Amino acid sequence: MALSNAIEIRNVVKRFPGPGGASDAAVVAVDHVSLEIRDGEFFSLLGPSGCGKTTTLRMIAGFEHPTEGEILIHGRPMGLTPPYQRNTNMVFQNYALFPHMTVGRNVAFGLQMKKVSKDAIERRVQEALAMVRLPDFGPRRPNQLSGGQQQRIALARALVNRPELLLLDEPLGALDLKLRKEMQIELKNLQKEVGITFIYVTHDQEEALTMSDRIAVMHQGKVLQVGSPTGIYERPNCRFVADFIGETNFLSGVVDGQDGDVVTVLAGDGLPIIVEAEGSYARGTQVTVAVRPEKIRLLPNPLKGSQNSFPCQVDQVVYVGTDTRFLVRLPGDIALTVRAQNVISTPDPSGYYSEGGGPVHAIWPSDAGRLLTD
Amino acid sequence: MTDASTTRQNNSLLAAIRRRPGLGVLALIFPSLFWLVVFFFLPLVIVFVYSFLKRGPYGQIVWEFNLQNYARFFDPLYLRVFARSFKIAGITTAVCFLLGYPMAYWMATRPPRWRNTLLLLLMIPFWTNFLVRTYAWILILRDSGLVNNALLGLGLISEPLPLFGNDLAIVIGLVYGWFPDMVLPCYAAIERLDFSLVEAAQDLYANELRAFARVIFPLTLPGVVAGSILVFIPSLGAYVTPDLLGGARSVMIGNVIQSQFLSVRDYPFGSAFSFVLMAMMLVATLLYFRVGGRTL
Ligand SMILES: Nc1ncnc2c1ncn2[C@@H]1O[C@H](COP(=O)(O)OP(=O)(O)OP(=O)(O)O)[C@@H](O)[C@H]1O
Ligand SMILES: [Mg+2]
Numbered sequence: 056m057a058l059s060n061a062i063e064i065r066n067v068v069k070r071f072p073g074p075g076g077a078s079d080a081a082v083v084a085v086d087h088v089s090l091e092i093r094d095g096e097f098f099s100l101l102g103p104s105g106c107g108k109t110t111t112l113r114m115i116a117g118f119e120h121p122t123e124g125e126i127l128i129h130g131r132p133m134g135l136t137p138p139y140q141r142n143t144n145m146v147f148q149n150y151a152l153f154p155h156m157t158v159g160r161n162v163a164f165g166l167q168m169k170k171v172s173k174d175a176i177e178r179r180v181q182e183a184l185a186m187v188r189l190p191d192f193g194p195r196r197p198n199q200l201s202g203g204q205q206q207r208i209a210l211a212r213a214l215v216n217r218p219e220l221l222l223l224d225e226p227l228g229a230l231d232l233k234l235r236k237e238m239q240i241e242l243k244n245l246q247k248e249v250g251i252t253f254i255y256v257t258h259d260q261e262e263a264l265t266m267s268d269r270i271a272v273m274h275q276g277k278v279l280q281v282g283s284p285t286g287i288y289e290r291p292n293c294r295f296v297a298d299f300i301g302e303t304n305f306l307s308g309v310v311d312g313q314d315g316d317v318v319t320v321l322a323g324d325g326l327p328i329i330v331e332a333e334g335s336y337a338r339g340t341q342v343t344v345a346v347r348p349e350k351i352r353l354l355p356n357p358l359k360g361s362q363n364s365f366p367c368q369v370d371q372v373v374y375v376g377t378d379t380r381f382l383v384r385l386p387g388d389i390a391l392t393v394r395a396q397n398v399i400s401t402p403d404p405s406g407y408y409s410e411g412g413g414p415v416h417a418i419w420p421s422d423a424g425r426l427l428t429d
Numbered sequence: 430m431t432d433a434s435t436t437r438q439n440n441s442l443l444a445a446i447r448r449r450p451g452l453g454v455l456a457l458i459f460p461s462l463f464w465l466v467v468f469f470f471l472p473l474v475i476v477f478v479y480s481f482l483k484r485g486p487y488g489q490i491v492w493e494f495n496l497q498n499y500a501r502f503f504d505p506l507y508l509r510v511f512a513r514s515f516k517i518a519g520i521t522t523a524v525c526f527l528l529g530y531p532m533a534y535w536m537a538t539r540p541p542r543w544r545n546t547l548l549l550l551l552m553i554p555f556w557t558n559f560l561v562r563t564y565a566w567i568l569i570l571r572d573s574g575l576v577n578n579a580l581l582g583l584g585l586i587s588e589p590l591p592l593f594g595n596d597l598a599i600v601i602g603l604v605y606g607w608f609p610d611m612v613l614p615c616y617a618a619i620e621r622l623d624f625s626l627v628e629a630a631q632d633l634y635a636n637e638l639r640a641f642a643r644v645i646f647p648l649t650l651p652g653v654v655a656g657s658i659l660v661f662i663p664s665l666g667a668y669v670t671p672d673l674l675g676g677a678r679s680v681m682i683g684n685v686i687q688s689q690f691l692s693v694r695d696y697p698f699g700s701a702f703s704f705v706l707m708a709m710m711l712v713a714t715l716l717y718f719r720v721g722g723r724t725l
Contacts, residue, residue: 118628138631151629155647164643165633216633 067124086276102273144213152197159193183215323387330424350423480700488694498701518664533615594676610659618652
C-alpha cells in the first residue's frame with residue numbers, strides 16, 4: 056500500500072471556555088498540533104493526564120471541532136462533519152456498550168444504522184465476534200461480561216464497520232496488569248490482521264512503546280516529539296520526553312568544546328562528560344546530558360578511550376527483582392542512578408557494589424548520552 | 430447496679446435477635462407496619478366489607494350480603510363515566526409526557542449548577558394550595574376570563590371560546606396539576622443517563638433522531654413509565670378538578686364516588702365503585718410495568 060496519509064492534522068487549536076463561563080480565560084486543550092498519520096499505522100498519543108490526548112481524539116471522531124486549523128481524513132477536510140457521517144469508529148474508555156441491548160445487537164448497531172442487509176449483518180456480526188474470540192456471546196447482556204470481555208465486544212462493535220480509522224481512548228485502562236499485557240499483544244496482532252489505522256491514546260509509556268509503530272508525545276496541549284518507539288526512547292529531543300519515557304539521569308552543565316560530533320560538557324564543578332550530538336554547540340552554552348540508568352556500568356577499574364569513566368561512591372543499593380538499582384555519587388556531588396540487570400541469580404550486595412563500598416567507577420560510552428538544550 | 434441489669438437485659442434482647450434474625454427485622458419494621466395496618470389496611474377492609482352491604486332508606490348500612498352494588502356498575506350511565514375518565518386521564522398523561530419529557534431533557538442537560546435552581550422554579554407554583562390554583566384556572570378559562578377577554582379585546586374572536594366547563598378545561602387543569610409528577614421522574618432518568626452512550630450511538634452512524642429513538646428514549650423509559658403512572662392514577666380518580674373546571678356533563682369517577690358518599694349517602698355503592706376504580710388502576714399499572722419492563 057502506498058504511504059498515503061490516513062489523517063492529517065494541520066495546526067489545530069482547541070480552546071474550551073474557562074470554568075467561569077465566557078468571561079473567564081479559555082482553557083487551551085490542544086495547542087497548534089500538526090500530525091500526519093499514515094495508512095495502516097498503529098499510532099499512539101502519549102502524555103500525562105490533561106495534556107489534550109482525548110480532546111485530539113474527539114476532534115478526529117467529530118465530537119469536538121477545532122477552534123483553529125483543520126483535520127483531513129484521507130485527504131478530505133472534515134470541517135463540521137458530524138460523527139455519524141465520518142467513517143471513523145471509537146472504542147471508549149468505559150466501553151460505552153448499550154446496556155439495554157444484547158452483545159449481538161450492540162455489535163450490529165453500526166451496520167443497522169448504515170442500512171446493511173439483514174443477512175450481511177448477521178454474518179459480519181458473527182465474524183466480528185469470532186475475531187475477538189467470543190463467538191458464542193451474542194445473546195448475552197453487557198452486564199454479564201467481565202471487563203476484558205466488554206473491552207473485546209467494544210472492539211468488535213467498532214471493527215465490524217470496517218472503519219477507515221479506529222480511535223481508542225485508553226481502552227485497557229480499566230483492566231488489571233496481567234490482562235492488560237495480554238490485550239496489548241492481542242490488539243497489536245488484531246491491528247496487523249485487519250490493517251486498519253489505529254490511533255491509540257494512552258498515558259502508559261510502556262504500553263505505547265510495546266504496541267506502536269509511531270508515538271506522539273504530548274504535553275500541555277503541544278506535541279513535543281513524534282517518532283518510532285526506539286527514536287522516542289533513545290533520542291528524546293527534550294527534557295520532558297526523556298523524563299516521561301523511562302528513567303533518566305539529567306546532568307546539567309556548560310559546553311566546553313566540540314570535536315566533530317563529540318561534545319565535551321563540564322558538569323557540576325568541572326566534571327568533563329563526553330557526549331555525541333548532531334549540530335554544533337558554542338562554548339559556554341547551558342546544556343543537559345541525559346543518560347539512561349541501564350546504559351551505565353559499574354566496574355572496579357577505570358576505562359580509557361571514548362568512554363566516560365568516573366570514580367564514584369555507592370550510596371544505596373535497591374534490589375527490584377529483574378534489576379538492581381544503585382544510587383551513586385560522582386565527584387562534585389553529582390547524583391546518578393545506575394541500573395544493572397540481575398544476570399546472576401543471587402546478587403551479592405557485598406564487596407565493591409555495597410553501600411559505602413568502593414572504589415567503583417561509573418562508565419558509559421559517549422553515544423549513550425543525549426545532549427539536550429532545554 | 431441498674432446500669433448493669435439494663436445492660437444485661439439489652440444483651441439478652443440482642444442475643445434473642447441473634448438467635449432468630451427474623452425478630453430483628455420485625456422490630457425494625459414494626460412502627461411502619463403498625464401505621465400501615467391502622468391507617469391504610471383497616472379502612473380498606475371496612476370499605477371492602479361495605480361494598481357487599483345494602484343502603485337503608487335513610488342512608489344507613491343494612492347488614493345483608495349482596496352483589497347488587499357491583500352489578501350496578503354495568504349501568505351504561507356509569508360505564509360512560511368510566512370511559513370518559515379513562516379518556517381524560519389518558520389524554521392528560523400523553524400531554525404531560527409530550528410537554529414534560531422535553532422540559533426534563535432540557536433541565537437535565539443544563540450545567541449542574543443550574544439544575545437545582547430549575548427544579549426549584551418548577552416546584553414553586555406547587556407550594557400554593559391545590560384548590561386555590563384550580564380556582565385560578567376558572568379566572569383564566571371562563572367566558573369572561575383572562576384568555577377570552579384578551580382575545581376579544583384584540584378583536585381576534587367575536588365569541589368567547591368554550592374553554593371552561595368541559596373536558597378541555599379538565600385536561601388543562603389536570604395537566605397543570607400533575608405536570609411535575611411527570612417531569613421529575615423523567616428528569617431523574619435523563620440526568621442519570623450516561624451520555625457517552627449517546628456519543629457511542631452517534632459514532633456508530635446514528636444521527637440525533639435515531640440516537641434518541643434507539644438509545645436515549647429506551648434508557649430513560651423507566652422514568653417515563655414512573656411519571657405516567659404518577660400522572661395517570663391521580664387523574665383517573667380526580668374529583669376536585671372536574672368538579673371546579675368541568676361542567677355539569679363532565680363527570681368523572683371521582684365525582685360519582687364523592688356524591689355517593691356525601692350527597693346520596695349510599696356508602697355501599699360508593700365503596701363498590703371505589704373498589705372497581707382501584708382494581709382498574711392496579712390492572713393499568715401492572716400492564717404498564719409489563720410493557721415498560723419488556724422493552725428494557
Ligand atoms: N469540555 C471541556 N470543557 C472545558 N475544558 C475541557 C473540556 N474537555 C477537556 N478540557 C480540558 O482540556 C484539557 C485536556 O483535556 P483532555 O481530556 O484532552 O486530556 P487527556 O490528555 O485526555 O487527559 P487524561 O489522560 O486525564 O484523560 C484539560 O485541561 C481539560 O480540563
Ligand atoms: Mg483522556
